[in-house]
Amino acid sequence: MNEFLKLVQKKEFFKHHTRVLIALSGGKDSMTLFNWLYEYQKELEIELFTAHVNYGLRDIADWEEKELRQKMQALGIELEVAHYTEEHFSEEAGRIMRYDFFKKVMEDKKCTALVTAHHKGDQVETILMRQITGRRLRHLTGIPERQVFGPGELIRPLLTFDKTALDAEVYFEDVTNAGNDYLRNRLRNQYIPALTSENPKFSDAVIDMSKEISLALSVIKEKIIDLEIIHDEIETQIFLQQSKALRYFILQEYLEKFPELQVSKPQFEELLWLIERPQQYRSEMSKDYLFVKDEKNFMIRPKDIFKEKELDIREDDPKDSTFMRVDIPLTGEVKIRKRQPGDYIFINGHHKKLRKFFIDQHVALEKRENLLILVEDDIYAITDLTISDLSKALKNDKMKRTLWVKPIIREDIDNA
Structure with missing residues (x-):
């Protein structure tokens, strides 16, 4: 335990934290972490809180929850418990539910640090899982010792400790860990032992590789930062x-x-x-x-x-230069809509596909979504952009209608 205390003090894990939440599964890892932090809470000047998730996957899950409650009550440590209620369980769904719960407890108890008991073996398993499932290089750097989480920070102080160093005497053994239904279990029970028989320092080699990847990515990141x-x-x-x-x-x-x-x-x-x-x-x-x-x-x-735009349409000249004038025939059905495949516009003496017109004129992408004004399916204007030759030809014609239009974004009154 002295090694643990020295490491925590050296790395100043709790320098900025006084209220600390421990993720407590009840297994040997988390019970060791709890025991060590409980032993040294005065030296570290921290107040402890605990949180447990009962997945209900084993017959004794409720008994384990009861035992944890009694232990924490006897020690004067608050324990919050959540129950997994979804019909089907998956590792991913369990992980999401677990961390959402931890985040809520942190907020409720005003904790600024969540501490988990991931150790060296978990680190190796995680790196190998990510490699097997085809994750990117940046994810092969493994589990970070600390990262931003919820209203504070997630800290993993046991990542450099072997499983053999964890010494809790009272804990719950999850018998499902012995099965091989999940990839992580197969890694732990089959693959890593087989590879370790080939290289006794296999786990160290995996972690060393992860550190080298992290260093290489740091160099790349520095180059990218320099580019601004x-x-x-x-x-x-x-x-x-x-x-x-x-x-x-x-x-x-x-x-x-x-x-x-x-x-x-x-x-x-x-x-x-x-x-x-x-x-x-x-x-x-x-x-x-x-x-x-x-x-x-x-x-x-x-x-x-990208809020949806509407049109402010006036039949009388508003004497406002932000409005666009559009002349249209005296009769005919007026439509206002967005562009559609196959639309043509008559402009500069030629019928041109709307798509080709946008490309030729280097029209910005957002303006390509401006509303169209059509009469009998002929485009007379692309609002806030241009009018077609059809509209221009009507400018001096007495037999016409004139509209003044302006794109607007209507805000929801309830959100104002």
Whole structure:
């Protein structure tokens, strides 16, 4: 335990934390972590809180919860418990539920640090799991010792400790760990022991490789920072001036700005290809995000930034230069809509596909979504952009209607 105390003090894990939440599974790892922190809470000047998730996957899960409650009550330590209620269990669903719960407890108890009992063996398993499942290089750096989480920080002080160093005498043994239904269990029970028989220092080699990857990525990150290229938008010309290898990592670094956006490898390769093409582009990346490439920049934007536009339409001249004048025939059905495939506009004496007109005129992508004013399916205006020859020809005609139009964004009154 003295080694643990020295490490925690040396790394100043709790320098800025006084209220600390321990993720308590009841296994040997978390019970050792609890015992050590409980023993040294005065030296570390921290107040402890605990949180436990009862997944209900084993017959004795409720008994274990009861035992933990009694132990924490006897020690005067608050324990919060959550129960997994979904019909079907998966590792991913369990992980999401677990960390959402921890975050809520931190907020309720005003804790600024969550501490978990991940140790050296967990580190090796995690790196190998990510490699087997095809994760990117940056994810092979393993589990960080500390990271931003919830209202504070997530700290893993046992990452350098072997499982054999964990000394809790009272703990619950999860018999499901002996089974091989999950990849992590197969790694722990089959693959790592087999590879260790080939190389007794296999686990150390995996961690050393992870550290080298981390160092290499640090060098790449420093280069990217020096370029000062990553902002809310990235200038396409500067991006394309870099080597293909560096572009790959610049785009990865940019995507890190959107942690909730899950980008598959095929999506990533498609983004690189789209950025290299000269055309402007807009497409959905998820239900919440768009990828947009205009004449100068490419960017990822939340969909709610692109609010739907409406038209303020006047029949009398408002004497306001922000309004566009559109002359249309005296009769005929007027339609207002967005562009559709196959639309043509009569302009500069020629009928031209709307798509070709936008490309030839280098029209910005957002303006391509401006509303159209049509009469009997002929385009008379692209609002806030241009009028067609059909509208121009009517300017001096007495038999016409004149509209003054202006795009507006109506804000919801309830949100004002």
